[in-house]
Amino acid sequence: MTADxxxxxxxxxxxxxxxxxxxxxxxGPKALGPAFCRGLDGGWPGNPGLGPAxxxxxxxxxxxxxxxxxxxCPMGLPVSDFTRxxxxxxxxxxxxxxxxxxxxxxxxxEALGRFIATMRLPRxxxxxxxxxxxxxxxxxxxxxxxxxPRRSLPSPPARTFEVPSSDxxxxxxxxxxxxxxxxxxxxxxxxxxxxAAAGVLRAAGYRxxxxxxxxxxxxxxxxxxxxxxxxxxRANLRLLDQAVARLSxxxxxxxxxxxxxxxxxxxxxxxFPDLVAGPAAAHxxxxxxxxxxxxxxxxxxxxxxxVQRAREVVPPDPLGGRGKGQARPASGTDSASGPVLWTHHAxxxxxxxxxxxxxxxxxxxxxxGLPVDGGPAVxxxxxxxxxxxxxxxxxxxxxxxxxPVLRAYEALGQxxxxxxxxxxxxxxxxxxxGLWSLxxxxxxxxxxxxxxx
Amino acid sequence: MSGATTERSALDxxxxxxxxxxxxxVAAASAAESGxxxxxxxxxxxxxxxxxxxxxxxIPPTEAGARAVRFFMGYSAAAGLPMxxxxxxxxxxxxxxxxxxxxxxxxxxxxxxxxxxxxxxVGFSELxxxxxxxxxxxxxRLAGLDCHYRSLSLGSxxxxxxxxxIARLFDDEEWFDGFLTSARRFLAADASSxxxxxxxxxxxxxxxxxxxxxxxxxxxxxxxxxxxxxxxxPGHRFSRLWRHRLESTGRVSVHIGRxxxxxxxxxxxxxxxxxxxVRYEATSFVLATGGVAGGGIVVGPDAFFGLSRSVGDHxxxxxxxxxxxxxxxxxxxxxxxLTWGVRTDYxxxxxxxxxxxxxxxxxxxxxxxxxxxxxxxxGPQAASTLLDAYRAGSLAARDACLARExxxx
Numbered sequence: 026m027t028a029d030x031x032x033x034x035x036x037x038x039x040x041x042x043x044x045x046x047x048x049x050x051x052x053g054p055k056a057l058g059p060a061f062c063r064g065l066d067g068g069w070p071g072n073p074g075l076g077p078a079x080x081x082x083x084x085x086x087x088x089x090x091x092x093x094x095x096x097x098c099p100m101g102l103p104v105s106d107f108t109r110x111x112x113x114x115x116x117x118x119x120x121x122x123x124x125x126x127x128x129x130x131x132x133x134x135e136a137l138g139r140f141i142a143t144m145r146l147p148r149x150x151x152x153x154x155x156x157x158x159x160x161x162x163x164x165x166x167x168x169x170x171x172x173x174p175r176r177s178l179p180s181p182p183a184r185t186f187e188v189p190s191s192d193x194x195x196x197x198x199x200x201x202x203x204x205x206x207x208x209x210x211x212x213x214x215x216x217x218x219x220x221a222a223a224g225v226l227r228a229a230g231y232r233x234x235x236x237x238x239x240x241x242x243x244x245x246x247x248x249x250x251x252x253x254x255x256x257x258x259r260a261n262l263r264l265l266d267q268a269v270a271r272l273s274x275x276x277x278x279x280x281x282x283x284x285x286x287x288x289x290x291x292x293x294x295x296x297f298p299d300l301v302a303g304p305a306a307a308h309x310x311x312x313x314x315x316x317x318x319x320x321x322x323x324x325x326x327x328x329x330x331x332v333q334r335a336r337e338v339v340p341p342d343p344l345g346g347r348g349k350g351q352a353r354p355a356s357g358t359d360s361a362s363g364p365v366l367w368t369h370h371a372x373x374x375x376x377x378x379x380x381x382x383x384x385x386x387x388x389x390x391x392x393x394g395l396p397v398d399g400g401p402a403v404x405x406x407x408x409x410x411x412x413x414x415x416x417x418x419x420x421x422x423x424x425x426x427x428x429p430v431l432r433a434y435e436a437l438g439q440x441x442x443x444x445x446x447x448x449x450x451x452x453x454x455x456x457x458x459g460l461w462s463l464x465x466x467x468x469x470x471x472x473x474x475x476x477x478x
Numbered sequence: 479m480s481g482a483t484t485e486r487s488a489l490d491x492x493x494x495x496x497x498x499x500x501x502x503x504v505a506a507a508s509a510a511e512s513g514x515x516x517x518x519x520x521x522x523x524x525x526x527x528x529x530x531x532x533x534x535x536x537i538p539p540t541e542a543g544a545r546a547v548r549f550f551m552g553y554s555a556a557a558g559l560p561m562x563x564x565x566x567x568x569x570x571x572x573x574x575x576x577x578x579x580x581x582x583x584x585x586x587x588x589x590x591x592x593x594x595x596x597x598x599x600v601g602f603s604e605l606x607x608x609x610x611x612x613x614x615x616x617x618x619r620l621a622g623l624d625c626h627y628r629s630l631s632l633g634s635x636x637x638x639x640x641x642x643x644i645a646r647l648f649d650d651e652e653w654f655d656g657f658l659t660s661a662r663r664f665l666a667a668d669a670s671s672x673x674x675x676x677x678x679x680x681x682x683x684x685x686x687x688x689x690x691x692x693x694x695x696x697x698x699x700x701x702x703x704x705x706x707x708x709x710x711x712p713g714h715r716f717s718r719l720w721r722h723r724l725e726s727t728g729r730v731s732v733h734i735g736r737x738x739x740x741x742x743x744x745x746x747x748x749x750x751x752x753x754x755x756v757r758y759e760a761t762s763f764v765l766a767t768g769g770v771a772g773g774g775i776v777v778g779p780d781a782f783f784g785l786s787r788s789v790g791d792h793x794x795x796x797x798x799x800x801x802x803x804x805x806x807x808x809x810x811x812x813x814x815x816l817t818w819g820v821r822t823d824y825x826x827x828x829x830x831x832x833x834x835x836x837x838x839x840x841x842x843x844x845x846x847x848x849x850x851x852x853x854x855x856x857g858p859q860a861a862s863t864l865l866d867a868y869r870a871g872s873l874a875a876r877d878a879c880l881a882r883e884x885x886x887x
Contacts, residue, residue: 036709037527039640046646046683049637096735099528099768101521311486311755322487379735379753382725389728401558401722402684429649429684 031100032059038104041097043406044087047426052083054094058107061085065110077118085111086124087422089410090247091373092291106299113249127171131412132245132253137170138213141178148181173420177456179214186216188223188235201280202232202272204265206293206313208286209240210448218448221470222285222316228335228473229320229328234280236268241292242300247411251300254292258300261293265309281323282309285316285466287375287446288411294378315375316466317383317446325387328469332391335473365394366440369465370430370454372447373406384465385444393468397441402433409453424457431457444468488750488757491517491731492878493871496738496751497766497774499524500860501847501867503720505764506730507553508871514878516730519751519758521737523717524768530705531679531712533582535859536567546868547582557723559715560687562588571623571676573705574609575616581861584712586681586690589674589702593622598672599704600665601629604636605644607707608678628668630661641680645711648682648689662696669697679703679712686715733758746830747842761881762874765820765828766846766867774847775819806830806840820845826870842877844870 038054039045045053061083067074085108094104116125130137151159164174186207203226211219223233242257265282272280284290294313297306320328369385389396408427413419424431434443435458443462445451451462493509495502498520510516537543551561562568562583568590572578580587591597597617601610614627635653636644647653669675675697681689686703693701703712724730733753740752750759768774806820806828820828826846827839846867 035525035528037523037525039709040527040642040711040714041523042642045640046642049635049640049643052638053640096522097527098522099525101737318487322489377735379733381731381733386728386731396728398726401719404718404722429646 030059030063032098032102033100034060035099037097037099038094041093043091043093043408043426044089044410044422047408047428048084048087048422050084051087052085054088054104054108057083057085057088057111058094058104059102061111062107077114080111080114081118083111086115087419088112089406089413089426091406091410092377093373093406096376109246109249109251113251116249123171127416127418128248128250129253130170131415132248132250133240134209134244134412135240135257138209138240142185142213145181145185149183152180168417171417172415173417175420176415176452179452182214182216184216186212186219186235188219188233198277200230200232201276201278202234203319204236204268204272204280204282205233206238206241206265206282206284206289207235208284208289208448210286212238215448218285218464218467221464221467222283224470225320225328225466225473226283226324228331229324230331231324234268234272236282237264239264241289242296243288243292244412246292246296247413254296255300258292258297258306262297262301262305262309266305269309269312279312281314281319282312283314283316283319285446285464286448287315287372287378288449290315291374291377315378315380315383315446317375317387318378318380320466320469321383321387328387329391332469332472338474363395365442365468366397366437367394367442367444367468368397368399368403368434368437370403370407370434370443370445370447370450370462372445372450375446384446384469388444388465388468391472393472394442397437399433399437402429405430407431407450407453409449411449414449414453423453427453427457430454434458434460485752485755485757487755488759489517489731491515491758491760492882493517493762493764493874494519494751494758494760495764495766495871495874496520497524497764497768497847498522498717498721498732498734499526499766499768499774499847500529500716501766501768501863501870502764503717503724504550504864504867505766505844505846505871505874506724507720508549508868509764509875509878510724510727510729511549511872512875512879514729514875516724517733517758517760518724518730519733519736519738519753521735523721523734524774526713526717528708528710529713529716529860530573530710531584531587531716532570532578532580532705533860533864534578535581535861537581537861537865542869543865546865549868550582550864553723554716554720557719559719560585564588564590569621571613571617571621571704573613573707575613575620577617577621578705582864584703584715586686587679587703587705587712589676589700591617591621591623591674594624595674596624596672597626598665598668598675598699599625599627600675600677601627602636602639602644602678602680603629603631604639605632605641605678605680606639610678613676613704626668626672628665630664632657641678641706641709641711642683642714644678644680645683645686648680648686649684651685654685654689654692658692658696661693666697669699672699674700674702676702676704679706679710683711683715683718743830743840746838746840748840761878762842762844764844764846764867764870764874766870768847769819825873826866842874844874846870 036055042054044051064075088108090105092105098104163178167174207219226233239260240257242254245253294310298310369382371382407430408423414423443454443460444465455462492514494517495506496519498518506516506518537547554561562585567579567581568583570578570580599610599614601608610627614625617623618625635647690701725732736753738751739754742749748763750757822828822845826844828843828845830838847863
């Protein structure tokens with residue numbers, strides 16, 4: 026224990042690690058974190074340092090960068106930064122070209138997302154003409170990419186994510202413009218969440234602009250590709266700086282940068298300043314908001330007014346029409362058969378932000394539906410681990426890590442709607458339990474009658 | 479006194495509790511009982527990952543002590559962690575077999591091991607850092623128990639033997655059925671001649687109560703969990719179960735991962751504390767930042783060499799990271815760093831450092847857990863932490879309620 030390395034080896038991080046609980050072969054955050062990094066240079070002259078072989082022997086690849094170890098550390102160490110270094114070593118192992126290929130693919134989320142978005146129309150056509158064949162082809166595609174064919178790809182959206190350009194015009198002090206950092210999932214797979222977020226922000230009196238952006242780099246970081254994450258951070262800093270500068274000039278105040286995705290928020294706020302030295306990243310980080318924090322903070326008074334106004338005009342449809350045509354329009358969602366039963370899943374990265382559960386609290390305060398308590402087990406990790414759970418090689422471990430959470434949700438019954446800010450949690454929970462999941466802002470959009478698709 | 483005021487938003491609570499360890503969670507629970515809005519702001523979950531789950535020390539036989547105990551037991555049971563309802567202090571042994579006492583004990587750990595008791599200490603050969611043979615030997619020698627020990631293998635599923643992994647196995651019903659069969663086969667003979675079978679505290683994170691009960695049925699003997707070295711599953715159970723119950727009331731928001739770095743003090747009252755991003759405003763505050771193990775007190779190298787310095791010039795010796803933020807006075811006796819803490823008055827209001835010899839107190843702040851003087855040579859024991867925290871939470875809530883009434887009338 027020194028000033029630079031205050032780890033006392035207490036193993037609190039181990040108690041909090043969802044992977045160590047599920048996988049007996051995983052060395053855990055203590056062995057792979059500060060202790061491992063202390064051994065990197067061998068400790069004393071002539072002693073060979075720890076390397077890729079030792080990282081592999083401790084199962085470093087299984088770390089999903091959930092940051093729960095960071096929140097458990099009494100000394101406040103970012104334990105996951107250390108485990109990430111051990112994980113990155115794995116990619117330098119000789120004989121790991123396939124692992125490198127899959128890691129690269131997931132790390133290059135921008136390219137992967139663009140590719141899948143281009144396949145949107147052929148996919149839609151194929152799903153309409155020959156659904157069985159289309160799903161078979163998708164499974165083959167997933168396999169070719171090293172991804173699990175047992176995952177169901179999100180159904181292709183009708184349109185890509187766009188916000189009316191008139192919205193992006195200069196805001197004013199009275200009606201400032203908010204920059205919506207939508208994130209890859211909204212941009213390429215689930216634009217409905219982005220539209221809902223924009224609609225709710227607009228109803229709360231903001232103009233919304235979607236600035237030019239690329240992937241936040243969080244997937245690259247999780248895969249141990251810090252080089253790619255630095256590239257992503259630099260590119261985003263450049264793009265967002267421009268957008269901020271333009272708006273600051275025209276509206277007289279710096280715009281807030283708001284993201285519906287907790288992992289993007291964590292990257293922009295916490296990781297960019299670590300990856301890119303200098304005041305620019307730190308300044309940008311100070312403008313970044315988690316959507317829930319923003320809606321329950323500065324936007325709250327006008328949002329609550331807007332909801333109350335909307336309730337006077339039309340009977341609320343908390344699901345914003347999304348209940349129709351869903352594979353599982355749970356009976357509880359029908360306004361005729363009583364209130365919507367919902368529960369909130371706090372993703373690991375939302376926890377890492379430390380913002381609590383602002384949107385769930387807002388929905389409770391607005392008296393939306395009937396919140397259901399899933400018990401202490403659902404406070405755990407769903408196991409998806411960002412994109413890690415999509416890998417063919419990680420599929421089983423992903424389900425094992427999440428099994429207490431997934432079983433607890435299953436036990437709630439099929440009528441319960443799971444609300445989570447994290448797209449990958451929603452994916453995992455819906456995939457594994459068949460429960461229906463939404464981003465909580467979609468429920469807010471439904472209350473406001475704002476278009477969610 | 480106050481940090482940089484760059485916060486861009488404010489959260490408004492009736493009571494803000496700084497710290498999420500034993501003191502923080504108990505204070506938050508007691509404050510939230512009166513229907514107030516409570517915010518917990520903490521860097522991490524403190525030293526709960528190290529805690530054995532036993533409440534060391536003594537509960538004073540006063541009405542206040544009884545009230546705190548009633549509250550703690552009721553809340554914990556509702557959270558899913560029932561305490562044993564036995565009067566008085568229990569005689570137990572520690573993770574190394576030394577005799578310890580516990581004033582309040584989780585039901586699955588509650589045994590009273592009188593000298594001469596016949597005890598079977600069971601170890602799991604895969605479980606790391608659990609020296610069953612040493613525990614049995616030390617307990618025989620120092621606690622006067624008639625100890626035997628047996629080691630049981632859990633099989634390859636235990637992997638490297640990290641405690642959370644084994645707890646997860648116990649929660650798997652199918653695996654546990656298999657374990658029960660082999661436990662009966664290998665332990666029944668020894669267990670029948672013992673009055674208590676002691677297991678490592680890894681019988682599950684969720685289903686520990688049920689599992690221990692099934693083991694008792696199967697072996698026909700009392701089965702209890704011993705404390706263990708960290709990573710401590712009982713401490714983790716407490717942390718997650720209490721936090722879940724706090725959040726599920728809908729009145730408590732938990733901000734773990736936020737380090738308090740600034741504050742505003744006006745007229746001897748704290749207006750808000752801040753993490754540089756958000757201001758947490760409240761009518762009253764509870765300071766529960768803990769001791770050395772939880773990172774609430776930082777010990778410099780001087781502390782170990784007895785290079786005592788006078789109060790007010792202890793930078794680098796022993797500091798409490800949060801207190802300089804609020805400008806509080808810390809006190810302690812030289813090198814005995816476990817005696818260091820914040821100087822408070824009878825009600826737990828901390829004194830401010832600086833002019834007037836620290837005669838001014840923060841009127842709306844209560845310290846829970848690490849008060850100088852109360853701590854004694856071994857630091858505060860869990861029982862006094864718990865009592866402090868319950869009182870700090872209720873006093874903070876009382877102040878907030880009075881302020882509300884004044885506001886409304």
